[in-house]
Amino acid sequence: MQAQPIPTRKPQDATQKVADALALAIHEHRLAPSTKLGEDEIGEIYNVSRTVVRAALQSLAHVQLVEIQRNKGAFVASPTPRAAREVFEARALLEPRTARSAASRATPRDIEILKDHIAQEHLALDAGDNGRAINLSGRFHIEIARIADQDTISHFIETLIARSSLVIALYWRRESALCESHAHHALVQSIADGDEQNAEELMRSHLVDLNSALDLRNRPIQVQNLRELLQTTDE
Amino acid sequence: MQAQPIPTRKPQDATQKVADALALAIHEHRLAPSTKLGEDEIGEIYNVSRTVVRAALQSLAHVQLVEIQRNKGAFVASPTPRAAREVFEARALLEPRTARSAASRATPRDIEILKDHIAQEHLALDAGDNGRAINLSGRFHIEIARIADQDTISHFIETLIARSSLVIALYWRRESALCESHAHHALVQSIADGDEQNAEELMRSHLVDLNSALDLRNRPIQVQNLRELLQTTDE
DNA sequence: GTATTCAATATTGTATACAATTAGGCTGCG
């Protein structure tokens, strides 16, 4: 079974397509924080005009995946330790309640989806594709928010998880094990059981674990080559 | 020294300027929900090209003040009762804690700013300018979030309050008094006193009051998209 | 008279051209 494209929202227009591709690259840590995202360069890679690229970059800037400096250009966002801390504080505030809500509403179909996410996550880990595993781990949380059926808060959580990807890229302690989907599995179980209290508590502790796996003291800097990382043959 | 030729003033960031102007118009209820926002029309009004207008509209779409339908155009957002409920649920989740945090950090300068906000709000109310009063009332909440010094959550609250303006435009019960800044005054007092517990509780009850002033049962008439109205049974 | 088809118009989506700003290097002077 080969890794298949992660089902993002279907890109209706070119702008969304480019934005999704860039977001995926960032989430999978192929694009490091602070990487310059030149408009011409991206446009050539995806065969679209700067108009489309600019719209995509602005879209990503709105969820703070990239930072746009006027007359300077767009860069992959590089959250400060303070911002990183805030992201996880906000998640700790929102997600436990979301997990509780999900436990009270999840359908068998939802449980299937969650288990499928975990399965794919395991596959990615076994394949040594950490970037993809991190992305899938985040999408697991997004899926829970979707099940909770709170669009507004779900949207917030999506942006938080997007930024979490950057935080992890910058501050993850290598010595700590990658997202033990163990925790995810227990979460699914409590949600499937409709055990609201347990789901809430598991999510809370899960986030605490995640947070404790970060080292917010050092702020590494990396620069990479765009074209090699983004080059795709599909049209 | 030289004469300053200013045939046409070129703002630093035209996009932001247009977006701000449109957002203000929406917040002050000069632009009603579901109003069509044609690109050419707006461009002529502000003397900018469609490029700038499109960027501004997309920016507003990201905070859900406008809704963009592909190949159809941009419209002032019109939150459903469900969305309206969610907005205030999210505020109830975030703002009490923010008020508590503000109470623990506010400086005398911050208190001055808050009191100034209330004063301006009173002025607007006395002048019968309800739109401006509503906008100022919202900015009061944003100011508290700023004082709390949590950029991430503050950003969420900003978007929630922006949408609250639309919710109020659609669902506000005429019979209920407009935002009694009485509540705001008490809040400022508790924040000035550093009384965290009281600030949190006051904010909570204030939001409950706001919510109870809405009537989410009836969805106001919006004959913007007839096709949808005829096709959907509307839950 | 009604409904359907199809052309005409208007509006949005995208690409390209031009203007403004920035970054880097070169020269010239101290």
Place this chain on the structure above:
DNA sequence: CGCAGCCTAATTGTATACAATATTGAATAC
């Protein structure tokens, strides 16, 4: 040798031109 100033190249900001899609209205067939 070092630094200031300017000049050139590169990149972004904005405007305009062109393409694609949707809406409108009229003509035609039934």
